[in-house]
Amino acid sequence: MTAPPRPPRPVRPPPSARTVAAEVLTRVAADGAFAAAVLDAELGRTAQLEPRDRALATEIVYGTLRVAPWLEERIAKHTPRGIAKLDGATRAHLLVAAYQLFFLGRVPPFAVVDAAVDGVRFARGEKLAGFTNAVLRKVAREAETGDDAVRAARHHDAVVASAPEWLAAALVRALGKDDAARFLESTLEPPPVALRVNDAGARDGWVERLRAESSATSIEPGKVSPHAILVRGGGNPQSLSGANEKAWAVQEEGSQLVALSVGARPGEEILDACAGRGNKAAILARAVGPSGAVDAADLHPQKLTRLVTEMARSGEKPRETFAIDWTVGDGGIEARYDRVLVDAPCPGVGTLRGRPEILARRKGGDLDVLAKTQLAIAMRAATLVKPGGHFFYAVCSVLREEGEDVVEALLAANRELRSAPFTSEVARRVAGDATSLRVLPSREGTDGYFVASFVRGA
Numbered sequence: 001m002t003a004p005p006r007p008p009r010p011v012r013p014p015p016s017a018r019t020v021a022a023e024v025l026t027r028v029a030a031d032g033a034f035a036a037a038v039l040d041a042e043l044g045r046t047a048q049l050e051p052r053d054r055a056l057a058t059e060i061v062y063g064t065l066r067v068a069p070w071l072e073e074r075i076a077k078h079t080p081r082g083i084a085k086l087d088g089a090t091r092a093h094l095l096v097a098a099y100q101l102f103f104l105g106r107v108p109p110f111a112v113v114d115a116a117v118d119g120v121r122f123a124r125g126e127k128l129a130g131f132t133n134a135v136l137r138k139v140a141r142e143a144e145t146g147d148d149a150v151r152a153a154r155h156h157d158a159v160v161a162s163a164p165e166w167l168a169a170a171l172v173r174a175l176g177k178d179d180a181a182r183f184l185e186s187t188l189e190p191p192p193v194a195l196r197v198n199d200a201g202a203r204d205g206w207v208e209r210l211r212a213e214s215s216a217t218s219i220e221p222g223k224v225s226p227h228a229i230l231v232r233g234g235g236n237p238q239s240l241s242g243a244n245e246k247a248w249a250v251q252e253e254g255s256q257l258v259a260l261s262v263g264a265r266p267g268e269e270i271l272d273a274c275a276g277r278g279n280k281a282a283i284l285a286r287a288v289g290p291s292g293a294v295d296a297a298d299l300h301p302q303k304l305t306r307l308v309t310e311m312a313r314s315g316e317k318p319r320e321t322f323a324i325d326w327t328v329g330d331g332g333i334e335a336r337y338d339r340v341l342v343d344a345p346c347p348g349v350g351t352l353r354g355r356p357e358i359l360a361r362r363k364g365g366d367l368d369v370l371a372k373t374q375l376a377i378a379m380r381a382a383t384l385v386k387p388g389g390h391f392f393y394a395v396c397s398v399l400r401e402e403g404e405d406v407v408e409a410l411l412a413a414n415r416e417l418r419s420a421p422f423t424s425e426v427a428r429r430v431a432g433d434a435t436s437l438r439v440l441p442s443r444e445g446t447d448g449y450f451v452a453s454f455v456r457g458a
Helices: 017-031 035-045 051-066 068-076 088-103 109-124 126-143 148-162 165-175 177-186 200-213 253-261 279-288 301-313 365-382 404-413 425-431
Strands: 193-197 218-221 228-232 248-250 269-272 293-298 321-323 337-344 385-395 417-419 436-439 449-456
Touching: 017 035, 017 051, 017 088, 017 109, 035 051, 051 068, 051 088, 051 148, 068 088, 068 126, 068 148, 088 109, 088 126, 088 148, 109 126, 148 177, 165 177, 193 200, 193 253, 200 218, 200 228, 228 253, 253 279, 253 337, 253 385, 253 425, 253 436, 253 449, 269 279, 279 293, 279 301, 279 337, 293 301, 301 321, 337 365, 365 385, 365 404, 385 404, 404 417, 404 449, 425 436
Parallel strands: 269 293, 269 337, 293 321, 337 385
Antiparallel strands: 193 228, 193 248, 218 228, 385 449, 417 449, 436 449
8 A cells, every 4th residue: 555645845935034033033042042143143144135134134033022021912812722832933933923913014914924834834844834824814913003103102012011020110210210111112223233443533534434335224423432333234343344454343332431431541550350351441451551551350261361352353452361250259369450340240131222032031039139249249349449549330230229229338338438420521421420320222322331430548
């Protein structure tokens, strides 16, 4: 007896913005990876995509992550057993399609549904493809509207509703109700790529050169850093003019402000206590010049290795590097510094524009744990400031628990420190005579940062 013929193997859909977005979301959920890194890798594998499709893939990935809880509620209404037990690929295709149906009116609903069905058919087979088709047709009917104003209002409501309760409450405590809502609204749009021009005096010239040579949709000077150029729609920044000339490096504008807030001067010795990749250390090294020195410390030795490489791209280098766990000791550092910067580790609430996956990974209890770590790091590093020297505490967050509350605890624990106005003119343009500053994407256009300034008694 002849066996029945096997059904034809499903054909992989051709690369598109939707297939890229679904693949990125699948990997982010399965591997706990950062969306930006996965998206860059996936776009690198699909270099044949047109710029507009690459931009659409980016919009879908970040947009879906920002409102995933809201989308999941809408999808679940049309699935008798819910979506919690669905496999990652099916779930990703449903979310990608739902995001487009609710918020991207320029994409025909039938094309959205068909693309999701084809993607699930290839990944999971005919049965789940049929399920996907049935669910998304119901979602499409719910989402149907020809009114852009209604769609925009719905998008705003979805972003606010998708914020975890602990975060919404913490934002109100720190910013007040109106600014908290504006902060969440600001996550609707991905951040620009920020360049740090090493020579601030050359920034205007680089703006004009990049505008003339790049197809980016916009190239503008930054608002708070005199070194910053903000690029939108420019693709891979390493393809921009000047990438190989050591004229600029990629660094978010708020991060630039943190380093500039230190007010480093020629000849000074400075410690960057949580140096990471070295972007801030490069700014500090250029400011102190050959007569000064910058030492860099970090918990992770591999980051310090990368730091040396990254700083070299700007023509700078640290004097010394130290792998230190500040919560248990100071690594035996004997030097005392004119200025010490602690850019403390944090959940990254200030980076939600570019890292919306944080919403699903952080819990309210993380704040208490991390605030204790931030305080421990600040207390230890502050002991390395010379009498009369300056100490700076920064965090990529807009929350009181990681900002003002840590400052209060630090001042109570270290009687040699006192809050003091910034000596940096760049910081004073933001803070005035205040001893701390907070920048917001909804106001300054940067990621959210808190920075506090101290002086150690003589």
